[in-house]
Amino acid sequence: MSILVDNGTRLLVQGITGSQGAFHAEQMIQYGTNVVAGAVPGRGGQWAVGNTPVFDTVHEAVATTDANTSIIFVPAAFAVDALLEAADAGVALIVCITENIPALDMARARAYLDSTDSVLIGPNCPGLISPGTAKVGIMAGHIHTPGNVGIVSRSGTLTYEVIYALTARGIGQSTAVGIGGDPIKGLNFLDVLQMFEQDSATEQVVLIGEIGGTDEQVAADYIRTEMNKPVTAFIAGQTAPPGKRMGHAGAIISGGEGTAAEKIEALQDAGVAIARHPEEIAELAAHNI
């Protein structure tokens, strides 16, 4: 078992005829993901990436192919439209890869999504993978191996680094979820931790955070009070200079400065083992087996 994506995933690729969409659709098919359709306005009736039917609208794609998951590769200016279309068509899981979506657009989109049954991952994320079963994202599939460690991360390439180290030690993964680095997004650490806690195939969890915001502190609170499975974490940005991106008013409202030190302290208080560098995560995770 795994969380969110598995053998039952029927994937729709929004933007399948663009260069990124086509390349990654091909890669996901090669990995064994069940890609059932593409959606690109004006391209309905065509075939993409071999024998994947393309539809003008997501509604048509869902009605014809029973797609239950969508991955979005459309430019930032059209990405919110694409994810709202997927939600309106009843797609259960929407994964948005696109980066540079204005934050206020995401605030409005998320407010609407909360009134639907759809779940969003991203934007500005690498997607997710249940190794050996389904890849709904842009990560290199071959570095993963099936197993019992659940991964949740705000970062892209840093996650690959950690997975590479885990796989090198023979430690497999149940599902790796890249939640993305944007201030306003879909699933957060807390949501994914709750899913891993419930998932029978996941025996321990690796959390990869970074500076900014307080999502790691919220996660730490849940780990301390509710979670039974062991958690290992790495927080990137311990040496980053403060204040380069966010003004102080943002820090005040979130009740913290968002520094790595604050996050590490909160996680340590919750009994989480903290790695000093990404490769050390694999060593710490090995202790939990």
Added chain:
Amino acid sequence: MKLHEYQSKRVFAEYGVPIPNGEVATTPAEARAIAEQIGKSVVIKSQVLVGGRGKAGGIKLAGTPDEAEKVAAQILGMDIKGLTVQKVLVDEAADIRSEIYLGAVLDRGARKVAIMASSEGGVEIEEVAAETPEKIITVHVHPLLGMQGYQARQLAYGIGLPKEHVSAFTKIAQSLYRAFVESDASLAEINPLVINGDNQLQAVDGKILLDDSALPRQKELAAMRDPDEDSPTETEAREVGISYIDLDGEIGCMVNGAGLAMATMDIIKLYGGSPANFLDIGGGAGADKVLAALRIILRDARVKAVLINIFGGITRCDEVANGIVEAINSLNVEVPIVVRMVGVNEDEGRQILADSNLPSANQLSEAVQMAVAAAKGEGA
């Protein structure tokens, strides 16, 4: 991206927020002319994108046009925290009876815009938050509904505003919210919002930070960018699509992905080195971008070694290797370069490097230790 005070106040004024009569001057003579036109006492305010202008002597009163010219001559060209003052705002001086804080910020936890007000205006809001947090009143605006009148009134009554100002304040708070949303801001502050000698509310100082992701659709605001906001190198990097931040260490870094770039800096510190920069070449970078990034890194004379850490995915290792080789052939490289690359097309990439006699490492920690040793002159 940050806007200057005068730019921020002009944005607020477009939404109906009252601001003082004033103009921008780049010479003392212009400052004098503006002061003559205003015909009253003026305040000369340096326009630089850092806080603490007043304490640095960058804000001064002038009673007459003569004095305005003299004061402007002192302030123009002044150095404030490393920035040279090139513009001053000449504003009609307000007779300040009381000072209020009013600000809007994107609250990522609540996923809404938070509007904050305080009776303690004129000082930094983080000071108020630290000393008297109960004096900050906050409301959260639903993104699909916009700011409601009752929310603005909650702020007005919450900070104990005299009744006769509640209606004007409500309009200003709603204007601030509209300005925030329509400008795609991440922060918009009026500090202080004053009650002046005519018993009117007026925005005496203002500040706006814009969401960089929205700049493509905010062309007018994007054009207001002050090139002094970032170092020339940071600006050059941004223009080629690289994120770069100057730091003060000796190991130049080139990494793909922001999280991995930060982690790489952390590991350099862990092994006793110090990063010279943060540099993320982004996803899918080709040989040209790698060349541009190396050129930027090597321009920094403090750099004693370069560490390139690439985890191939969208970015192909062979592309990066070609860029490195091209850079070495076209630039005068006098410092050791350590490359660590894994992922898509890593074998091809390593072969390209080996053909040019460049050392490469498999493990990240091994590569970092090589770079730290190289920077200390211990050979790579």
